[in-house]
Amino acid sequence: MDDAGERDRTAVREANDRFYRAFESLDLAEMDQIWAHGDEVACVHPGWNRLHGWEEVRRSWAAIFQSTSEMRFTITDVRAEVRGDLAWVHCTENIISETRGRLSITAILATNVFERHPGGWRVVHHHASHILAPRDPEPEAA
Amino acid sequence: MDDAGERDRTAVREANDRFYRAFESLDLAEMDQIWAHGDEVACVHPGWNRLHGWEEVRRSWAAIFQSTSEMRFTITDVRAEVRGDLAWVHCTENIISETRGRLSITAILATNVFERHPGGWRVVHHHASHILAPRDPEPEAA
Numbered sequence: 001m002d003d004a005g006e007r008d009r010t011a012v013r014e015a016n017d018r019f020y021r022a023f024e025s026l027d028l029a030e031m032d033q034i035w036a037h038g039d040e041v042a043c044v045h046p047g048w049n050r051l052h053g054w055e056e057v058r059r060s061w062a063a064i065f066q067s068t069s070e071m072r073f074t075i076t077d078v079r080a081e082v083r084g085d086l087a088w089v090h091c092t093e094n095i096i097s098e099t100r101g102r103l104s105i106t107a108i109l110a111t112n113v114f115e116r117h118p119g120g121w122r123v124v125h126h127h128a129s130h131i132l133a134p135r136d137p138e139p140e141a142a
Numbered sequence: 143m144d145d146a147g148e149r150d151r152t153a154v155r156e157a158n159d160r161f162y163r164a165f166e167s168l169d170l171a172e173m174d175q176i177w178a179h180g181d182e183v184a185c186v187h188p189g190w191n192r193l194h195g196w197e198e199v200r201r202s203w204a205a206i207f208q209s210t211s212e213m214r215f216t217i218t219d220v221r222a223e224v225r226g227d228l229a230w231v232h233c234t235e236n237i238i239s240e241t242r243g244r245l246s247i248t249a250i251l252a253t254n255v256f257e258r259h260p261g262g263w264r265v266v267h268h269h270a271s272h273i274l275a276p277r278d279p280e281p282e283a284a
Binding site for chain 1: 232
């Protein structure tokens with residue numbers, strides 16, 4: 001990969017980090033800065049149905065932030081690929097959270113799609129899900 | 143969107159359809175045709191851990207096809223967005239399947255990333271997950 005490609009990839013990884021810092025901040029204004037604001041935006045929170053368009057996605061963050069007193073991520077297994085003005089990232093979100101006084105640690109798999117905007121890379125798609133079975137080609141036989 | 147953009151979007155939706163027809167075929171040779179074959183490939187089957195690289199992803203399809211006698215999809219809520227040579231699609235997979243004599247119907251949320259190759263659009267990333275909670279901003283309070 002050439003230097004420009006490597007720079008793009010680094011910029012996307014930084015945007016991915018900013019997304020999780022914004023999440024930890026529990027501050028909707030931070031999320032406003034990192035997401036695109038169009039109809040093309042979609043989001044799947046772990047176990048939820050898919051949300052479409054920034055308005056609906058933004059409301060979901062407002063609800064999550066309202067019910068969460070603290071959220072800390074350690075992001076591992078990050079891979080970022082860039083093609084022109086679009087990039088996809090996948091990573092594992094290792095989450096320590098306290099919701100209504102209950103502490104929990106969870107590993108979540110995330111796919112994040114970023115688009116290059118004039119001000120930097122913006123999230124256009126977030127899909128996060130739980131691991132329900134051990135890594136095995138035939139989970140039901142495990 | 144201009145004509146070229148609309149044509150691209152249609153081509154990506156067709157590639158998405160081909161992916162599910164290949165899945166239904168339970169034929170690994172069909173999957174070989176629709177996926178990219180590089181290290182950038184990754185796949186999350188519902189509830190599984192993430193698989194990396196075409197070799198590992200291909201083995202998972204082999205295992206799934208081996209243990210599945212029939213699989214039928216109805217794909218709904220399809221949205222496709224194209225930027226240059228990269229595209230992301232999200233959709234709902236309504237699955238009727240028979241595994242070891244047991245029939246089941248399941249709705250799965252999928253995010254599929256496609257890259258434009260000389261022979262057409264190829265899958266580089268598939269992330270599929272179950273809906274575990276009703277659509278609600280605070281699932282735990284539902």
